[in-house]
Amino acid sequence: MIEATTLTKRYGAKTAVDGVSFAVRPGLVTGFLGPNGAGKSTTMRMIVGLDRPTSGRVTVNGMPYAEHRSPLHEVGALLEAKAVHTGRSARNHLRALAATHGIPRRRVDEVIDLTGLHSVAGRRVGGFSLGMGQRLGIAAALLGDPATLILDEPVNGLDPEGVLWVRGFVRQFAAEGRTVLLSSHLMSEMALTADHIIVIGKGRVIADAPVGDIVGSTKTFVRVRSPRIDEIARRLGQPDVEVTSTAADTIEVRGVTAEVIGDAALQLGVALHELTEITGSLEDAYMDLTRDEVEYRTTVGASAASGASAGPSAPSAASASTEGALR
């Protein structure tokens, strides 16, 4: 269990994390999402005490991380690939970390095997690829057999097999009743791995809800294709139903279910060539949520630029969202 209470971090005039409160519960994989610069990494660094909060506090299983008698047994953290002296071998790096807690040599060998580093464990870390650096970071996080795992972009640079493996062990971890906090930019990966999502933008919590609720919040619509599409469109035309024509024989309908449309077509005696319910993805939901919160926006052409300069996010938009409530 990780609990943050009005956690704030300012660097000079810039506020990286702005009064964030959330709880990461055991038994679930909690995904931590947000645009670059939103404050994810800073928040994770504050959890393990690498950054000192300007105000507010964050605890792991009831107390600040630094006050635990066996910190590595409490939290395993991967915060950046290759937080390792480049001149030291992977095995010696793990041995040095293990020694602080009196963790036995066999556990060092075990995490090396577990992360598939066996053949390179004796090499100096300076020559490691990004993927191998990630594996070493995960090995270090697992050393103390921790009750809580904090992984910042763990699949970054991993091969598909590695991605699958991370997903598997993270889910296993949560299934054993442990706490997992995971950040990633890969929405499809997050949708497969996480149970609960916390979205952060410009240092504030935008959304904090189960993955299903987040995805459910995006607009779903029904695509209808028919040779006599105009008749169906006319029949559906009501104030709370939105009908958009996308082709000569195709419309997209928001506000009614596929069943209602199918029944309407039957009553009209009109043939349907397609009737598809299209649900939003986590990616769509994320894009909706963070549209106003993106710190570093890629602008293409003048129109996009003017859209971007439409102003910083309205504070009301960010503060309106509270735990479990979605815009």
Next chain:
Amino acid sequence: MTATVTGPAVARLSHQPLPEARLSFGGVLKSEWIKLTTVRSTVWAYAIIVLIQLGMGAVIVLSQPAEYLAQSTPADVAIMSASLGVMLNQLVISVLGVLVITGEYGTGQIRSSLTAVPRRLPVLWAKAIVFAVASFVVGLVAVLAAFALNAVLLQSRGVSVTLFDAEVWPHLVGAAGYLALVGLIAFFLGALIRHTAGGIAAAMGLLLVVPSVLGFISAEWVTVLGQWLPMSVGQNLFFPADVFQPWQAILVMLGWIAVVAVPAAILLKRRDA
């Protein structure tokens, strides 16, 4: 990388409980020992220290004119020749002292170290202790080896020296002690500055630049100030000098260390890593 990484194990983690794993200062000492001995810079620096100590001693013994050897006491000749390498080695040990800590900042290792030991200060103290003890032992080996080589060379020039002289051995131990102490000043400068180049520049400035700048100013109080600089104080330990008693010299060196170590410790506690 040419090696292929074997496929990762299946998700199942072994759950044989780990034996009582607790963070302890003894564990942090052991960790710092592993860290110090598993990078090449340490091995290189210590090897260079032994070679310089041997080489400079041999050169001085072979090059001294016979009149000097005749005028000086054998004890003084033995001390001078065995300790001379310290003048150069204080720079080598200072570079190593800075690297031991700034190497962690430069590579990001410090964040792994401080995550494992989140109270932070044990890392600083353990590192200082391990580095100082290792440097003292290596320094002592280097000085004794230089003494032994010089004794043989001096014998061939008709001077016989002995280690078991109340004048000689304390100075040799003093030479090793000075290396450890001056290395600690550099180490804490590195901890304060957190950058290799900056740390080395600060250490070299204190050891080389400040004394020579003061040398240009002819005033009584500047001369006295110069006697309190680390390099001058150290000469009371390893050369036959008499400004400070050895115990006074050690206290002044410890004072220098404290002046740098206290702000380094406070900032390590306060700053983001």
